[in-house]
Structure formats: structure tokens, C-alpha cells
Amino acid sequence: MNVILEAQNVSKHYGSYRALQEVNLRIHEDEMIAIVGPNGAGKTTLVNVLTGLLKPTHGDVMFRGASIAGVGPVKLAKLGMSRAFQLVHIFPELTVFEAIASAVVSQQGRNFDFWSRVKSIGAVRERVEEVATIFGLQDRLEWLASYLSQGEKKLLDIATAFALNPQVILLDEPTSGISSSDKRGLMDTLMEAARKAGIKTLLLVEHDMDLIAEYSTRIVALTEGRVLADMPPKEFFANPDLAAAIVGKPPTHAEA
Amino acid sequence: MTRSRFLLAALLLILIAIPFVVPAYYVTLILPALAYGVILLGFNLLFGYTGLMSFGHALFVALGAYSVAYATGRYGMRSMEGAIGLAVLVSLVVGIPVGMLCVRYVRIFFGMLTLAFGMLFHSFLFKFYDLTGGDSGIPITRPFLLGMEFPDLDKTAYLVGPFYFYSLGILLILGFVMWRIVHSPFGLHLRAIRDNPRKAEYVGARVYLFRLAAYVISAIYGAIGGALLSIPVGLADPELAYWTHSGNLVFMTILGGFGNFFGPILGAFVFVGLQSELQSLTQYWRFALGVILILIVICLPRGLMGLVYKRGKPLDAHDAGRLNGESKV
Amino acid sequence: MLFLVAGGLQLVFGVQKIVNLACGSFYALGAYVGVTVMTFALAKGVPEYYVLPLLLVSGLALGIVGPFVERILRFIYNREEGFQLLLTFALLLLSQDIYRFIWGATPKTLGNLSLAYGQTMIGPTSIPTYKVLVIIASIVIALALGWLLQKSSFGRIVRATAENRGMGEALGINSAKITVVVFTLGTILGTVGGALVVPTAAASLDMMVELVVEAFAVVVIGGLGSMRGALIGALVVGLVRSLAVFFYAELEILSIYLIVITVLIFRPTGLFGKPIE
Numbered sequence: 001m002n003v004i005l006e007a008q009n010v011s012k013h014y015g016s017y018r019a020l021q022e023v024n025l026r027i028h029e030d031e032m033i034a035i036v037g038p039n040g041a042g043k044t045t046l047v048n049v050l051t052g053l054l055k056p057t058h059g060d061v062m063f064r065g066a067s068i069a070g071v072g073p074v075k076l077a078k079l080g081m082s083r084a085f086q087l088v089h090i091f092p093e094l095t096v097f098e099a100i101a102s103a104v105v106s107q108q109g110r111n112f113d114f115w116s117r118v119k120s121i122g123a124v125r126e127r128v129e130e131v132a133t134i135f136g137l138q139d140r141l142e143w144l145a146s147y148l149s150q151g152e153k154k155l156l157d158i159a160t161a162f163a164l165n166p167q168v169i170l171l172d173e174p175t176s177g178i179s180s181s182d183k184r185g186l187m188d189t190l191m192e193a194a195r196k197a198g199i200k201t202l203l204l205v206e207h208d209m210d211l212i213a214e215y216s217t218r219i220v221a222l223t224e225g226r227v228l229a230d231m232p233p234k235e236f237f238a239n240p241d242l243a244a245a246i247v248g249k250p251p252t253h254a255e256a
Numbered sequence: 257m258t259r260s261r262f263l264l265a266a267l268l269l270i271l272i273a274i275p276f277v278v279p280a281y282y283v284t285l286i287l288p289a290l291a292y293g294v295i296l297l298g299f300n301l302l303f304g305y306t307g308l309m310s311f312g313h314a315l316f317v318a319l320g321a322y323s324v325a326y327a328t329g330r331y332g333m334r335s336m337e338g339a340i341g342l343a344v345l346v347s348l349v350v351g352i353p354v355g356m357l358c359v360r361y362v363r364i365f366f367g368m369l370t371l372a373f374g375m376l377f378h379s380f381l382f383k384f385y386d387l388t389g390g391d392s393g394i395p396i397t398r399p400f401l402l403g404m405e406f407p408d409l410d411k412t413a414y415l416v417g418p419f420y421f422y423s424l425g426i427l428l429i430l431g432f433v434m435w436r437i438v439h440s441p442f443g444l445h446l447r448a449i450r451d452n453p454r455k456a457e458y459v460g461a462r463v464y465l466f467r468l469a470a471y472v473i474s475a476i477y478g479a480i481g482g483a484l485l486s487i488p489v490g491l492a493d494p495e496l497a498y499w500t501h502s503g504n505l506v507f508m509t510i511l512g513g514f515g516n517f518f519g520p521i522l523g524a525f526v527f528v529g530l531q532s533e534l535q536s537l538t539q540y541w542r543f544a545l546g547v548i549l550i551l552i553v554i555c556l557p558r559g560l561m562g563l564v565y566k567r568g569k570p571l572d573a574h575d576a577g578r579l580n581g582e583s584k585v
Numbered sequence: 586m587l588f589l590v591a592g593g594l595q596l597v598f599g600v601q602k603i604v605n606l607a608c609g610s611f612y613a614l615g616a617y618v619g620v621t622v623m624t625f626a627l628a629k630g631v632p633e634y635y636v637l638p639l640l641l642v643s644g645l646a647l648g649i650v651g652p653f654v655e656r657i658l659r660f661i662y663n664r665e666e667g668f669q670l671l672l673t674f675a676l677l678l679l680s681q682d683i684y685r686f687i688w689g690a691t692p693k694t695l696g697n698l699s700l701a702y703g704q705t706m707i708g709p710t711s712i713p714t715y716k717v718l719v720i721i722a723s724i725v726i727a728l729a730l731g732w733l734l735q736k737s738s739f740g741r742i743v744r745a746t747a748e749n750r751g752m753g754e755a756l757g758i759n760s761a762k763i764t765v766v767v768f769t770l771g772t773i774l775g776t777v778g779g780a781l782v783v784p785t786a787a788a789s790l791d792m793m794v795e796l797v798v799e800a801f802a803v804v805v806i807g808g809l810g811s812m813r814g815a816l817i818g819a820l821v822v823g824l825v826r827s828l829a830v831f832f833y834a835e836l837e838i839l840s841i842y843l844i845v846i847t848v849l850i851f852r853p854t855g856l857f858g859k860p861i862e
Contacts, residue, residue, distance in 0.1 A: 106459055
């Protein structure tokens, strides 16, 4: 398998505070990586570095062999990586269609089109409907995003990330704020969407250990900025100390 | 959709018919409304669609007016198209660097910077007497429209006749162009940037660049509108750049409803009409206008168009019919 | 002088998170009323050296406008910043027209009243004593404000409300009352500032917008929420302005606006908040 994303000896310091210390990570295609760890372990920082938002103090981040340290979101989208956030980010005054379209339009390279009517571009419309259907939002296309339920907003957020047709997608606690009974449903939708969209690699920051056990191919555990463990779920859960170290006390579903 | 198309067509017909049925005085009143309509189309791209509130937009209106004055007065260019061309050029030359600086900031910073630039230009116009005619301004000679001179028409007939239709034509053309811009992928990204700049970046919108583009486009519209505005007056004077003039632009946009395509144009017409009515009613008219503005900001944030749409959804009449689901789940 | 108003702006903005452009209105109001009062007083035969206290008092008295304006602004506390900006901008526009209506478009001056206290020698130059007195007064007020905010219990409450209104209310603080008081304080700073400035400068319609732009520059240089910063900012702005006038006399009116623009070119990230979201 090819290495698609790699962190080489990444450290991130904020003054004397070491958020990340010598993190080495190799991510291959077709992997579903779960990044876990207690709050403050550096998960979000790692994600920010991996997605080119933050420049590492030391070390480098490579996407398909090219350095992406600090490139920023726009470039990132072009390169083929996409990200959804823990807190729902939507465009309140855009409809569902428009929100997804804004991503599709970029992905289709139509950014500088000043003239065509977005809704009339067949290619755009098809793709938007496709993505919306995968996420179950096809009946909501004309709704203003601010009128969606919280769960739907989350779906929309993730959907726009998927609409960019990335090769790698990073999801920051996608199931936070979703009721436990719906979590599996969401995960199934995500996996299905990824498959349909041809997304090769998923990175997930998650707290729900059960979900991780079921869906991921590899677990990367962080504590205090260091990689504590990096192994398939079977091995990970076979070791009770590991699980305890990550979760601390009995599993909570506390969001960050 | 057809209903609003019909409405638009009807309005258009009315506008076309007006010079033939209405007394000249009222027709000359509509002229500034048409000019402001053009200016506001551009202004609203910046304000309503990109979320940047400029308090110094009158800068470009003044630039347009002075360009026309220079063209017709000092360079002896009689063609309106040439004058407008010069106005566009000037607005680009000024708008791009100013935009590049201002667009780095948002909200109050943007507002204050644009205010500063507007007033800077105003002071400049005042101070540099030789260049700008100081506070007397520069007179404008009646230009040829599409190459035609109309020597037989006196000023009023010219204004009420050919010039009226010329302005209307420009408003329509520029309106159409703006419509396409707003509905294009670029326009979509602008709105995304307005709603959530951070997320907009994640969907691939180049925030700075697009904001700059919106600024420059609005500058061009402002200058063209300024050109149209100044011809009936026959003079380009510094007060065009004063901050209260920028304030009026903001007022008109809020009055009509921002983020809505036709709102500002409606606002322009209402404002012009309101102003002239109030002027004849009382000497306290300025005060009345001010109070109205405050009331609108407090009570009617979506402007007059907000009254038309129940939830004040900022879409165009074109899409209003498709609003088939509203629920707060 | 500028400092007084900048201080006011800080106070209001820092506490309510409201961007109050109307501070310009208050400043101009102070100036115009100051002129009117002094002219009236002089006509009645009041001796010249009453100028400072008279202006001070009239400025303070004008603070009464504060609560009224605050009531109006109260309607939009919960709206987004954009609306607050708009409303205060509307107030600015409104007051521009009102003042023009009451006092006319020509600037009003108090002639040579700045010399009412004679001159003082400072180094090689002589400055009207009046100005010296005002500077001293400003510093005193600044210190007093600083002490008030940092050391007194009132100040603590104010700062707490600024940080987190809801929390403050939960703790039993009547945030509405605090807001009114703070706002009025800010208003007074504005009106007094305007009143005190008239012997040395004319009261004109342009004052309002000049002040807003200048105060903005001060806030950008000095940082928001810091009295010390406001002081530094005001000094810098004042200095640059004098220098500009010294070198290029014609630049006088332009200088204010040029300053803001230059400040922002060279201090792109500002010293606070997120100017670039």
C-alpha cells in the first residue's frame, strides 16, 4: 500500500508548551485511522498539522511525497484533502444545495466563473444531488441551512467535505452531538459515502471507543503530544492498560 | 417565478412609459434614483453578498463624477461612452490598491478604513484646487450619448428624453450583468465567505481574492453610477465624497433590504422619493430621514424587501417560489 | 484631548462590546454646546478665566444624553456586530444633520480664549497655559479612570460584566444598570473632551467623523481595553499629526486620514482582536 500522508518527526511547540513531540505517523491508502487520546493530548494539534493548517516547529508533513506544512485550507482542498470540524460549521444563509454546491464548484475548478448560473450547470447539479442523496439530505435541498436540525447540520457539514472529492478526509469527532442510537447510522453513512466517493483514506478523531473498535483499521493513541500506541484495534483492545491510559477512567462520551 | 417576472416586466414598462406621461419635474427626480440604482447594485455586492460594510463608497461615486467632468470639461471629450470608460479606468486604478489594503480587514476595521479613504479623497478634492477645482468643483459639459448630440434639445428635454433612456439602459445592462455575477459560482462563494469565512476556505474559496474582486466590481459600478449621477447636476463637487454621502448609500441599501438583489434599487427609489417629499413638507426633513434610518435598523433589519418575504429569506424573487419547506425542527 | 475620547471609546467598547461610532457625536456635541455656553457667558460679562471650569461643567452636564442614547442602543445589544455598527453609524448621521440644523454649517470658534490664562514657557516654546491645564486634567482623569477600573469594586464589577454578562447576572449584578453607567461615563468623556477643545480649535461639522477616525487609529495602535494603550496611541497620533503638519502644511486636513491608513499598513494585525477574522 502506498503512503499517502506522513508526519515525519513532527513537533509543535508553543513557547515552552509542547503540544506535539516527535510524532511519526505513516498513513496508507485504504486505511481508516482513529486518533484517540484524552483531552489536551494534542489530537487537534496533530490534525491541524496534518491538514496543513499549522506549520510544525520541527519536522515535516508530506502528502503523497510533497510537503504540505502550513499550506492552508484552500491549497489543501486542491491537493485532495478535506476536513470537517467538531463544531458544526455551516453557511447559515445558504440553502443545502448551495452549501454543497460551493464545494462542488471548487472541486470542478469553476471558481472563477463569473457568468454561468450555478443551478443551471448540469454537472454541478448532478453532483450536488448525488452527495445530498448519500447523506440523506436530498429532500432538504432547498432549505436554508439554519433551519436544519442539529444532526442534519452535522451531516451537511460532512457532506460539504465529501463533496470536494478528496482522497483523504479528516473528520473531527463526527459523532459528537449525535445520540448514541444514531451514531452507528452516521458511521455507516460515512463509510458508504467514502466508498461511493472513492475516498481512499479516512482519519477520525473520536472518543467513542466502541465505534472505533468496530470501524477503524488502525488506532493511533496520543498522550501529552506523543504517540503512545499505533496498532490495529484488536491489538489495542487486547491491552487493558492502553485502553485505560487513553480513556483514563471509565469511558465517558465527553466532548472536548 | 413567473409572477415576479411579470412584475418586473410591468415595472420596466412603467419606467419606460414615464417620460411620456409624467411631468418633466418628476422625471428628473427619477434620474438620480436610476444612478443610485447602479451604484447600489455594486455596493450591495460588497455589503449584502460579501458582508463587507463600506462607509466610504462615495469615494468611487465622486471618482466617476470627476472623471466625467475631466473628460468632458478639461479634455474636451464629448462622448459619454468615453467618459464612462475613463470613469471605469479610474475606478480600477484607485479601487485595486485601496481594495487590496482594505479587504485585509473585516467589520469595523474595514468600515473605518473605507471611511478614512473616502474622507481622504474628500479632503484631497478640497485642497488641491488646481487639480480639482476645490469646493466649487468642476463643471460638466453635456456629453454625446452614443455619438448623438441632440443640439435642439434644451437641458430639461435632454435629461427627460435621451438621457433618461440612456440611464435606464445602463441600469438594465449593468443589472443583468450583476444578476449573472451574483448567481454564478463566484457569487456563491462570496456568500459563503460572508456567512463563514473559515469554512469557505475549506470549500476552496479564495477569501482575500474574492473579496478584492467584489470590492473592485463595486468600485466600477460606483463610478459609472457617479457619472450618471453628475450629468443632470452638471457639476462634480467634493461633497460627493463626503462621508454622509457614503452614509446615504448605506441608508438606501438598508432601507430597501440588503442581501436581496432588488432591495437596494428599491431603496434608491424610495430614498430619492422620500427625500424630495420630506423636503417639501418640513425643514426638519434631515432629522426625519435619520430617525427613519434608525427605526429601520432596529425594527426592519431586512428592509422593505423584508416585508415582502415572510422570513426575510435573502433570495431573489426568482427563487421565492421554490421555498417549499420551512420548519425549525 | 484625543486621549479623553479614546479612553471613552475603550471603556464603552471594552465593557459592552459595542462599537460606538456615536462617540463622535458626543464629542461634537460637547464642542458645540461649549461654544454656545461660553459665548453666552462672555456676553453676560463673565470673566475669561472662567473658561476652563465652565466648559468642564457644560461637558459633564451633557453626559445626560448618555442614558437616552443607551436606551436606543439597547435594542440591538443581541444582534450581530454589524448591526451595532450600523445603528451607531445611523446615530452619527442623524446627529450630523441635527447639529447642522441647530448651529449651521460654518465652524464656530471662541477666538483667542485659549490665551485666557496666558502662556507658559516650556523649553524653547511657549504654550498657552490653557493647553497645559487641559493636558494635566487629561492625565488626572486617565489615572482616575485607571484606578477606578482596576482598584475599585465598581471597576471590578464593570470588568466582570465585560467578560461575561450572563455570568455577571447570575452573580446578582444588574448588568443593565452597569451598562448605562458605563455608557454614560463614556459619553461624558466624549462631551468633556469636545468642550475642552473648543478654545483651541473650532467646533465644526467635520469634527465628528475626524474624531471617529482618529479614535479608531488610537485604538488600533494602543490596543483595545487598555487605558495605557489608549494613552500611548493618543500620543503617537498627536505626534505624527504635528509632525505631518510641520513638514507639509497642506496636509493638515488630510493628515488624520493618512495616519489611520498608514497605521494600518504598518500594523497589519492590529494589536488586538481579529481584524482579519
